[in-house]
Amino acid sequence: MKIGHFSDLHYCPAYLAEADRCFSFAIQDAIAHGIDVAILSGDATHHRLEVHSPALRLLAQRIQQLANHCPVLILQGTFSHDPPGMLHMLQMIGARHPIAIADRIGLVGLTTEGQWVEPACDASAALTLAVTCVPTVNKADLVPLVGAEDASAEMGNQLAAIMASFAPANDAYRDAGVPTVLVSHGTVQGSLNESGVPMAGLDHEFTIGALYSAHASAVMLGHIHKHQVWERNFAGIEQKIAYAGSPGRFHYGEIGDKVYLLWHLEANTVDIEPIVTPSRAMIDLEFPGAPDLDEIASVAAQCANAYVRVRCSVDAEHAPNVDRAGIRQILAAAAEVKIEVEVLSIQRQRCEGISRLPDLHSRFLRWCEISGTATEGLVERLDLLNTGEPEEIVARLLTQPEPPSAVASSDLSDRVRKDAIDVASGNDVEVPEEAAQASLSATATMHHQSPAALGDLLADLI
Numbered sequence: 393m394k395i396g397h398f399s400d401l402h403y404c405p406a407y408l409a410e411a412d413r414c415f416s417f418a419i420q421d422a423i424a425h426g427i428d429v430a431i432l433s434g435d436a437t438h439h440r441l442e443v444h445s446p447a448l449r450l451l452a453q454r455i456q457q458l459a460n461h462c463p464v465l466i467l468q469g470t471f472s473h474d475p476p477g478m479l480h481m482l483q484m485i486g487a488r489h490p491i492a493i494a495d496r497i498g499l500v501g502l503t504t505e506g507q508w509v510e511p512a513c514d515a516s517a518a519l520t521l522a523v524t525c526v527p528t529v530n531k532a533d534l535v536p537l538v539g540a541e542d543a544s545a546e547m548g549n550q551l552a553a554i555m556a557s558f559a560p561a562n563d564a565y566r567d568a569g570v571p572t573v574l575v576s577h578g579t580v581q582g583s584l585n586e587s588g589v590p591m592a593g594l595d596h597e598f599t600i601g602a603l604y605s606a607h608a609s610a611v612m613l614g615h616i617h618k619h620q621v622w623e624r625n626f627a628g629i630e631q632k633i634a635y636a637g638s639p640g641r642f643h644y645g646e647i648g649d650k651v652y653l654l655w656h657l658e659a660n661t662v663d664i665e666p667i668v669t670p671s672r673a674m675i676d677l678e679f680p681g682a683p684d685l686d687e688i689a690s691v692a693a694q695c696a697n698a699y700v701r702v703r704c705s706v707d708a709e710h711a712p713n714v715d716r717a718g719i720r721q722i723l724a725a726a727a728e729v730k731i732e733v734e735v736l737s738i739q740r741q742r743c744e745g746i747s748r749l750p751d752l753h754s755r756f757l758r759w760c761e762i763s764g765t766a767t768e769g770l771v772e773r774l775d776l777l778n779t780g781e782p783e784e785i786v787a788r789l790l791t792q793p794e795p796p797s798a799v800a801s802s803d804l805s806d807r808v809r810k811d812a813i814d815v816a817s818g819n820d821v822e823v824p825e826e827a828a829q830a831s832l833s834a835t836a837t838m839h840h841q842s843p844a845a846l847g848d849l850l851a852d853l854i
C-alpha cells in the first residue's frame with residue numbers, strides 16, 4: 393500500500409503562492425505514483441480564514457483533487473493554525489472518495505470498500521488500513537487537574553499512556569495482515585526544528601519511546617517543518633517515525649530540502665520515500681567588507697522568488713554606509729531580503745606617556761611593548777642607525793644574506809613606518825588591538841625581511 397503523507401501546508405494569504413505551488417506539485421506527484429490513501433498530519437491552514445478567502449478555496453480544491461483520487465484523512469493540528477471546526481468544512485467537499493476528519497483521539501479504519509470507519513479497537517473489522525489518530529490535545533484541559541506548572545509534563549505522561557493503550561489493537565491488526573499507522577501532531581523531544589535547532593526541554597508532547605509504544609508500523613507526524621526520520625526493529629516489529637515537514641519553505645531560516653512523503657507500507661514492512669517539492673530557494677550572499685552592489689546586481693536574476701540573505705562584516709565607522717535601500721532595490725524580485733551587517737568594533741588604546749619618554753630607544757621599546765611586537769633584531773638595528781656611521785651600516789647590510797622571500801613593503805611595515813615616524817617625532821601613537829595581534833604573527837616574517845627594507849624603515853625614524 394502507498395500512502396501520501398502531507399503536513400503543515402499552512403494555507404493563508406501570505407504563504408499562498410509558496411504553499412499552493414508545493415502542495416499542488418505534491419498532489420500531482422503522489423497521484424502519479426498511484427497512492428492508495430492520503431494522510432494530512434495537521435496545520436492545513438496557517439490561521440483562521442474567511443470562507444471567501446482565495447487561500448481557503450484553493451485548499452478546498454486541492455483536497456477535492458486528492459479525494460477524487462483516493463480516501464483522505466485530515467488530522468487536527470495546532471488550534472491556532474487549524475481553528476477548531478474548520479476541518480469539518482473540508483469534510484463536506486464532494487469527491488469520489490471519503491474525507492475523514494480526525495479531531496479526537498481514536499482508531500480509524502479504512503474498510504475494503506474504501507470507507508472510513510471508527511472501529512472500537514476491534515481486530516475483526518475487515519480493514520485494509522488501521523490508523524491510530526492522536527490529534528493536538530488541549531493542554532489547558534489538564535490545568536484544572538494538575539496545575540499550570542505540571543500541565544506540560546502531565547500532557548506527555550497522558551499521551552504516552554494513551555499511545556501505549558493502542559498497542560494490543562495494532563498488534564492484532566498486524567497479525568491479521570492489516571498495515572498500521574499512528575498519525576499525530578506535536579513536538580518530539582530531541583527533534584530538530586526547521587532551522588536545525590534541537591528541541592530540548594520537558595514541555596514537548598512526545599518521546600520517541602511513547603510513539604513506538606503504540607506498535608504502529610508507520611508513525612506519521614506533523615508540526616515540525618523539517619523532515620526527519622527515526623526507526624527501530626524491535627521484537628520483530630519494524631517501525632518508522634517521520635515528520636513530513638512542510639512542503640513549502642515559509643521562512644529564510646528553514647534549511648534543507650522540502651518534501652512530502654511517500655510511505656510504502658505493508659503489515660510487517662515500512663519504507664519512506666521523501667519526494668522533494670519545488671520550494672523556494674535560499675541564497676546567501678556573503679561579503680567580507682561592504683556589500684558589492686555590482687556583484688549583487690549580477691546575480692539578481694537568480695534571486696527572483698528566492699529567500700536572499702546578504703551578510704557582510706564592516707568596520708564600525710563604515711556600517712552606516714551599507715546601502716540597504718540599494719540592495720533591496722536590486723533584489724526587488726526576491727521573495728524576501730534579509731540584510732545582516734556584522735559591525736566590527738575597533739578598539740584603540742592610547743600609548744600612554746610615550747611622548748614623555750626621554751629618547752627614541754625607550755619610545756621604540758614602549759611601542760613594541762604596547763603593540764606586542766618582539767624587539768629582537770629591531771632594537772639593535774635602531775641603535776646601530778642611531779650611533780653607527782653610514783658606511784659601517786651599509787657594509788653590514790651588504791654582508792648579510794638576502795632572505796628568500798623579501799617583501800619590501802607590507803601592510804605591517806607601512807604601519808610600523810607610520811608609527812615609527814610618530815614615535816620619532818615624539819607624538820603619542822594609537823595602536824589598534826587587532827593590528828597588535830597581526831603584528832605578533834607578522835613579526836617573525838618581519839625579522840626575515842630584507843635588511844634594506846628595515847634600514848629604510850629605521851632611516852625614516854631618525
Ligand SMILES: [Mn+2]
Binds near residue numbers: 400434435615616617
Ligand atoms: Mn505547522
